[in-house]
Amino acid sequence: MSSAFLGMPPFPQAARRALADTQQRRNLAGATRTIRHKRAEVVGELPDWEELREAGRALKERTLRHLDHYLVQLEERVTAAGGQVHWARDAAEANRIVTRLVQETGEREVVKVKSMTTQETGLNRALETAGITAYETDLAELIVQLGDDLPSHILVPAIHRNRAEIRELFRRTMPDAEGVGDDPAELAEAARRYLRQKFLRAKVGISGANFLVAETGTAVVVESEGNGRMCLTLPETLISVVGIEKVVPTWQDLEVYLQLLPRSSTGERMNPYTSTWTGTQDGDGPRGFHLVLLDGGRTDTLADRIGRQTLNCIRCSACLNVCPVYERTGGHAYGSVYPGPIGAVLNPQLRGTGTETDRSLPFASTLCGACYEVCPVKIDIPEVLVHLRARVVEETGGRRHTPTPEAVAMRAARWVFSSPARLSAAQRLAALGSRVVARRGRIARLPGPLAGWTDARDAPAPAGEPFRQWWERTHR
Amino acid sequence: MRTALFITCFNDTMHPATGRAVVTLLERLGCTVDFPAGQTCCGQMHFNTGYQRDCIPLVRRFGEVFAGYDAVVAPSGSCAAMIRHHHARVAEVAGDRGLLEAVRTAPPVYELSEFLVDVLEVTDVGAYFPHRVTYHPTCHSLRMLGVADRPLALLRAVRGIDLVELPDATQCCGFGGTFALKNSDTSVAMGADKVRGVLDSGAEVLCAGDNSCLTHIGGLLSRLRTGVRTMHLAEILAATERTTATEPTTATERTTATGAPSHAVATGGGPR
Ligand code: SF4
Numbered sequence: 001m002s003s004a005f006l007g008m009p010p011f012p013q014a015a016r017r018a019l020a021d022t023q024q025r026r027n028l029a030g031a032t033r034t035i036r037h038k039r040a041e042v043v044g045e046l047p048d049w050e051e052l053r054e055a056g057r058a059l060k061e062r063t064l065r066h067l068d069h070y071l072v073q074l075e076e077r078v079t080a081a082g083g084q085v086h087w088a089r090d091a092a093e094a095n096r097i098v099t100r101l102v103q104e105t106g107e108r109e110v111v112k113v114k115s116m117t118t119q120e121t122g123l124n125r126a127l128e129t130a131g132i133t134a135y136e137t138d139l140a141e142l143i144v145q146l147g148d149d150l151p152s153h154i155l156v157p158a159i160h161r162n163r164a165e166i167r168e169l170f171r172r173t174m175p176d177a178e179g180v181g182d183d184p185a186e187l188a189e190a191a192r193r194y195l196r197q198k199f200l201r202a203k204v205g206i207s208g209a210n211f212l213v214a215e216t217g218t219a220v221v222v223e224s225e226g227n228g229r230m231c232l233t234l235p236e237t238l239i240s241v242v243g244i245e246k247v248v249p250t251w252q253d254l255e256v257y258l259q260l261l262p263r264s265s266t267g268e269r270m271n272p273y274t275s276t277w278t279g280t281q282d283g284d285g286p287r288g289f290h291l292v293l294l295d296g297g298r299t300d301t302l303a304d305r306i307g308r309q310t311l312n313c314i315r316c317s318a319c320l321n322v323c324p325v326y327e328r329t330g331g332h333a334y335g336s337v338y339p340g341p342i343g344a345v346l347n348p349q350l351r352g353t354g355t356e357t358d359r360s361l362p363f364a365s366t367l368c369g370a371c372y373e374v375c376p377v378k379i380d381i382p383e384v385l386v387h388l389r390a391r392v393v394e395e396t397g398g399r400r401h402t403p404t405p406e407a408v409a410m411r412a413a414r415w416v417f418s419s420p421a422r423l424s425a426a427q428r429l430a431a432l433g434s435r436v437v438a439r440r441g442r443i444a445r446l447p448g449p450l451a452g453w454t455d456a457r458d459a460p461a462p463a464g465e466p467f468r469q470w471w472e473r474t475h476r
Numbered sequence: 477m478r479t480a481l482f483i484t485c486f487n488d489t490m491h492p493a494t495g496r497a498v499v500t501l502l503e504r505l506g507c508t509v510d511f512p513a514g515q516t517c518c519g520q521m522h523f524n525t526g527y528q529r530d531c532i533p534l535v536r537r538f539g540e541v542f543a544g545y546d547a548v549v550a551p552s553g554s555c556a557a558m559i560r561h562h563h564a565r566v567a568e569v570a571g572d573r574g575l576l577e578a579v580r581t582a583p584p585v586y587e588l589s590e591f592l593v594d595v596l597e598v599t600d601v602g603a604y605f606p607h608r609v610t611y612h613p614t615c616h617s618l619r620m621l622g623v624a625d626r627p628l629a630l631l632r633a634v635r636g637i638d639l640v641e642l643p644d645a646t647q648c649c650g651f652g653g654t655f656a657l658k659n660s661d662t663s664v665a666m667g668a669d670k671v672r673g674v675l676d677s678g679a680e681v682l683c684a685g686d687n688s689c690l691t692h693i694g695g696l697l698s699r700l701r702t703g704v705r706t707m708h709l710a711e712i713l714a715a716t717e718r719t720t721a722t723e724p725t726t727a728t729e730r731t732t733a734t735g736a737p738s739h740a741v742a743t744g745g746g747p748r
């Protein structure tokens with residue numbers, strides 16, 4: 001049902017196309033600005049915000065250091081509470097497990113709570129192949145699904161669509177929605193009517209989880225619309241697919257994250273619905289509960305000393321909303337369900353750097369640091385970006401390969417900078433060369449790989465007298 | 477106190493007027509600076525583009541050249557941030573204990589506004605600059621160094637200045653080093669919004685503490701013939717009643733392509 005990101009061009013090309021989408025540019029500029037301000041306001045209310053962030057980071061890092069212990073504890077507690085735990089090495093295995101579990105119920109339909117992890121594994125397509133229809137019940141996720149579109153934001157997957165487009169989509173795809181207007185309340189009502197039937201009919205629910213509490217084996221979903229509560233309580237069977245990094249040791253640790261997450265994510269003091277469930281309970285909620293724990297590159301990420309902080313992420317999307325690159329290119333350019341700054345560091349670690357797209361992601365940033373400043377679990381995203389850039393360079397231009405033109409240029413620059421005499425000579429050469437192309441100190445067109453600069457920007461000409469010459473002349 | 481000037485390779489080659497202004501300014505304030513001739517580059521471009529191994533000789537050179545000074549001043553927020561935050565990492569990549577020790581014991585590196593406000597403890601540097609100016613807080617000065625409102629405090633004390641606010645000032649301009657080339661479309665899109673802010677501010681001069689970002693924004697301002705020029709903070713702070721009559725006109729015409737500088741700020745004032 002949902003299309004794949006497979007075969008997307010690398011970031012620079014995808015971004016060029018996205019930048020030309022005027023509607024999306026306007027939607028994103030408006031939406032990210034609104035949510036940025038909301039976040040700043042509610043974060044500003046807490047005098048201990050920095051201490052909270054520090055606690056959020058420290059708890060995650062400590063838990064990840066002892067992840068093996070907490071995962072085993074979690075499995076014990078979930079099992080003791082009547083649930084069943086399944087371990088999935090990668091996306092394919094997770095999808096196979098879920099498909100089998102649904103097939104065992106004999107059902108052909110499932111309702112889904114918005115879940116990044118099942119987006120990551122491409123579960124809906126896998127289910128579809130097995131003849132099982134998955135209905136997304138989060139409003140924005142539903143919009144993406146009905147439009148056979150791709151998500152472009154972690155929290156608001158349809159942020160690139162406006163209400164006129166959504167009305168058009170609803171009229172086309174929902175029964176009884178021909179007359180719906182473009183008022184947001186009216187659109188929400190149409191979706192509510194459409195989804196209500198699915199909730200009442202569904203026997204199987206599929207979710208992710210924001211947190212897993214090891215001490216009791218409890219899963220936690222934090223949401224705004226109440227669709228999650230429906231999917232988690234009405235069906236007979238509940239299957240939750242969760243990344244192994246989502247575990248926290250105790251309920252007390254949750255206290256920190258339940259303050260950090262809503263303020264960072266929707267700019268609310270508290271989210272409307274927080275659902276927790278522990279195994280199964282007679283006469284209350286699903287009678288069967290399965291927890292599928294996904295590795296999918298997380299163990300490898302954990303093994304990397306600098307990269308491992310990426311696993312602190314609680315998917316709040318604050319980094320997307322402040323990112324000046326994301327604000328202009330939107331999410332699709334990142335070629336993954338994880339866009340923006342977190343996507344730029346997460347994808348090349350979870351998926352590896354095998355494709356041109358994944359290799360281009362660490363470079364899709366100016367390193368401005370706005371993401372690090374807001375991240376509630378203090379992931380130093382610029383540090384990880386630069387670390388991954390080095391990995392990409394090692395893999396493509398490293399000593400074992402024929403050097404790329406860029407690597408040659410970098411080596412030449414190192415050679416020049418390794419001696420002031422060489423630097424002086426290079427400065428003389430540059431000044432000479434620029435005489436050919438400069439007009440009144442301004443260069444309108446540069447040759448070769450530098451042409452990208454002068455496509456839209458003038459360049460200054462190198463100085464006739466570099467600073468070091470002036471110093472020599474006046475201060476010696 | 478023995479103070480060394482780290483001019484940065486980019487300023488040395490492309491914006492010597494900024495370096496001359498720093499010298500003029502610091503000498504006017506009674507501070508003797510030295511320019512160790514062995515200096516070249518801090519390695520920022522290599523490091524941020526992923527060529528960490530190519531940084532190793534540059535970091536080593538930096539340590540050798542500036543060892544023994546009490547303080548280093550650099551008129552670039554991003555280069556100061558590179559040295560302060562990443563030289564240790566380069567030493568780590570090199571697996572060289574000696575280099576790591578050299579980085580640890582190296583003299584403190586100050587961005588210009590930090591040096592003025594924190595070390596020399598001045599905000600009124602005696603400058604005169606009768607123009608409408610807006611200030612862009614470049615990302616590395618703002619977020620990596622945390623210079624906060626030091627540059628604005630310095631600018632506010634300039635006589636004759638009409639300092640106006642830049643809308644969305646803290647948004648990145650889109651330069652990002654090699655990002656400007658690798659992702660030139662996105663870089664320009666971000667720059668266009670920065671230009672919009674600059675034009676909306678009504679300023680005739682855009683000021684910042686980093687010539688790399690100014691080259692990007694200035695390149696757009698110049699290409700579009702906006703009539704707004706860019707100036708490094710140092711050049712405004714170096715300006716006095718005696719120098720303001722001979723300013724150049726546009727961002728990219730600040731340095732002449734040939735011959736000796738005609739810039740009055742460059743040679744005026746200060747003891748030799
Ligand atoms: S990286 Fe930080 S800011 Fe971005 S989504 Fe994850 S937790 Fe939120």
